[in-house]
Amino acid sequence: MRRSLIAGQDMSNIEMTDVDKLTFGQKLEMMVRLINRQSIRSLLDTLSTTQLVQAHHFLWDMMVEIHFRSQEHIFRREDVTQKMIPSAKYQKMQNCDLRIDYCKGVECIWSNPECAGNKVKNNMEVMAQYIIELFDQANTKKMVAG
Amino acid sequence: MRAKIFTLDEANRLLPEIIELTQHAVTAVERARAQAQFLSELDEGSRRESLEHEIDNILRNWARQISELGVLPKGFFTCDFQSPKSDTYFCWTFGEQEIAFVHRVDQTFKDRVPLEDAVLNGYNISLN
Numbered sequence: 001m002r003r004s005l006i007a008g009q010d011m012s013n014i015e016m017t018d019v020d021k022l023t024f025g026q027k028l029e030m031m032v033r034l035i036n037r038q039s040i041r042s043l044l045d046t047l048s049t050t051q052l053v054q055a056h057h058f059l060w061d062m063m064v065e066i067h068f069r070s071q072e073h074i075f076r077r078e079d080v081t082q083k084m085i086p087s088a089k090y091q092k093m094q095n096c097d098l099r100i101d102y103c104k105g106v107e108c109i110w111s112n113p114e115c116a117g118n119k120v121k122n123n124m125e126v127m128a129q130y131i132i133e134l135f136d137q138a139n140t141k142k143m144v145a146g
Numbered sequence: 147m148r149a150k151i152f153t154l155d156e157a158n159r160l161l162p163e164i165i166e167l168t169q170h171a172v173t174a175v176e177r178a179r180a181q182a183q184f185l186s187e188l189d190e191g192s193r194r195e196s197l198e199h200e201i202d203n204i205l206r207n208w209a210r211q212i213s214e215l216g217v218l219p220k221g222f223f224t225c226d227f228q229s230p231k232s233d234t235y236f237c238w239t240f241g242e243q244e245i246a247f248v249h250r251v252d253q254t255f256k257d258r259v260p261l262e263d264a265v266l267n268g269y270n271i272s273l274n
Binding site for chain 1: 221
């Protein structure tokens, strides 16, 4: 069963069907790929829009967790977001003339899931790379032991 | 597995077992990862795949063992304990020696706050 979703809806209040829920196995696969320094893109390509949004939250959390355990300095979101394609540039690349807020907040994830989904996936690849760099800065055992 | 309700004391009493389980999983992941990396350098694809499967199993087993204790496995070696306050989890991540953080049940690791701040900030939790 598919809900109707409108642009701008608060993603945290989405009512999910079981089919749409990001499964434990999918989260696990994402973690295993990162531990193995593999790309997560092909996994992301299999997710529904709702699952993709959840996967984004999951990956961001994982990144903050691993940073917390491995780094002495405080996590700054800019350290990651500055490596992402700026929304204005992404919009230009897509020939999109909507207000930039739509792209910044990924407001059109539901109305234009292909374009916004691609942007989310690109950003998630940046996050994945950041996590892999954290892994590489120390071996896992030492790192998670903090 | 249904999450148990833990007072702060109960959660802290369970922590040594959780730390031991997690340390074991962390060590096993590291070992499997090192083997996988070594084999990928030798281009032994199928053996490497089996080690990746092993990492999957280690993480899966860790999550199962944590769940069996009535605790909620979250993310990468992080656990939540349902506190007596229904909207609040105690949050622990590997490397910590005691429960020192909380967040609301609809929040995650990135939102957690130190216990003392939580009280000050009006979390109004029953710590024990």
